[in-house]
Amino acid sequence: MAIDDKTRTELEAAAFRRLVAHLRSRTDVQNIDLMNLAGFCRNCLSNWLKEEADAKGAAMTRDESREAVYGMPYETWKSTYQGKATPEQLEAMKKAHGGHGH
Numbered sequence: 001m002a003i004d005d006k007t008r009t010e011l012e013a014a015a016f017r018r019l020v021a022h023l024r025s026r027t028d029v030q031n032i033d034l035m036n037l038a039g040f041c042r043n044c045l046s047n048w049l050k051e052e053a054d055a056k057g058a059a060m061t062r063d064e065s066r067e068a069v070y071g072m073p074y075e076t077w078k079s080t081y082q083g084k085a086t087p088e089q090l091e092a093m094k095k096a097h098g099g100h101g102h
Helices: 003-026 031-038 042-056 060-070 075-081 086-096
Strands: none
Touching: 003 031, 003 042, 003 060, 003 086, 031 042, 060 075
């Protein structure tokens, strides 16, 4: 596939927006499950966005990057959608990540 850099960036940006929209629509999927299965979660994605903003010298706070991913303030998402982790989820996290979280 031979595409120019501008088109590649536009396609990657569109795919990122679709990923974010998908995660916003799947509030039933908990971050701990994403971490246990895929090794990343919504917080990771928001951290990557913030790190890229920092690298480019773009002004973005951690709260702004999280809101960009969650579609609302992080604390609102947590209180509305985040359930209490089960012992099984916590054990899977410990096995997968050595108990270090993310």
